[in-house]
Amino acid sequence: MAIKEDEEVRVELFREYVRHGGKVEATDWMPAEYRQSLIRFIEMHANSELMGVLPERDWIMRAPTIQRKLALTAKIQDEAGHAELLYRLVEDLGKPRSACLEDLIAGRGKFHNAFHYRTGSWADIGIIAWLVDAAAIVSQNALRDSSYAPYARTMQKICWEESFHVMHGRDAVLTMVNGTSRQREMVQEALNRWWPVLMVFHGPDTPPEKDRDLQWRIKSKTNEELRQEFLSTQVPRLREIGLVIPDPELRYDEEQGRWLYSEPNWDELRAIARNQGPATAERIAFRRLTYEEGRWVRDLMRH
């Protein structure tokens, strides 16, 4: 009984420590619940980096110029590298990379909603690189304050590379906007497809006291704060080049000091969280295929 109480006191002290900005290293003691929350959070991040390359991979052979093709393959290598760094963090917390990958290809792993959809045209690749990566940077910048210091440090490098991706995407979109009217239509259609996806990207407006990751300071900002930050930066950038955001309710309310918008489709996000999105099955199947095809390399490396 006394031991159990000691444990509770220790967890409470840890909670106070991280609440006041304390940093935790991989070799430090941490409560089991904190460890499990970190594994779940960072594993999903790693899976997202790995699954995020698949929609873009589809466009390597169809990229309009050799420069776009090189930029796209460089972006894909970045994302795969991010996945590796993040799986290492998960592994140090106690779950091996191969266990994460086996969960992923068995359909038990989670990854970000944006990567459960199909792409329609080259304009989608520009919109994804610009806006999905910009949405990700907003989250990842906030993670630089994470209580888990190895994660916060890894985010420095990841944010630096994501900023190239945003430039690459915005450059591709601007090029099309300056092109023919058909190219501008393609960009507008891509924005129409991806806007609803972006509006749920940061997750539902969960109250801070119910958000366990926030309580542990694994992340430092609420979902809604991140979404507002994303809208404040990107809405003017979209509007200034004549793109129409497909939400008639979207406006900045001066009195409330926040963006108002139509209620996003949370049911679709919930379906995706169960791995039942529009392209989920084919993406996981493709990942399974490449995992099996690479088995001989892993076997060779073990000996």
Place this chain on the structure above:
Amino acid sequence: MPEATKSHTDVQYQDEGEIFEIFQQKMRKDTAPRHGGNLRAPDSELALHYAREFYGRREESDRLWVVPRAMLWEISDPTQPVPHALTGAMVPQQDIQTTFAVFGRAQAGAPLAWILDLPETTLSGAVEAAAQLAQQSVPPYRRLWLCPRSAILELADSDLLHPPLDRSYRRLAGYNIREKLRTARQHGQPSLQGSEEKDDDEA
């Protein structure tokens, strides 16, 4: 390592190779190698290649250090200098005939950076000297890592760490969007929108 490791130690999850800790000295930014993170590799040769890809690709470096985690000790509190092996699989101390490299951080959460090489050739001697140094420094170092100097694999070849080829795709053709943005903004001006469409259809 942590308690949670126990739940995943089944044979089916034996990943290949071992863990290497990576230190990077960024070109023009760092004066000493700083800890960047780690990677898993089958051997030290591949670890060097991976380190270059993961850490040196988008940011040119003057130096990359690759250290097997099995060769690192941590002192989490220099006022009570007890060295803990970063991993269980440990090289016997008496086999080490080398000086020791010391890494430290003064500020919580910051990456560990190389401080100096100590002349001591035993772990206990190095731990004592490092702990003393940590407390005498202003501000004092709060956490230290030690490794035998001979365990550090160094890549400092500028041909590999900042070749022109890498720099060319870092900013492919440049992303200077100023001119493009100025043109694109014209589409955002309501008065121009209708007529712009016509121009393009004629073209």
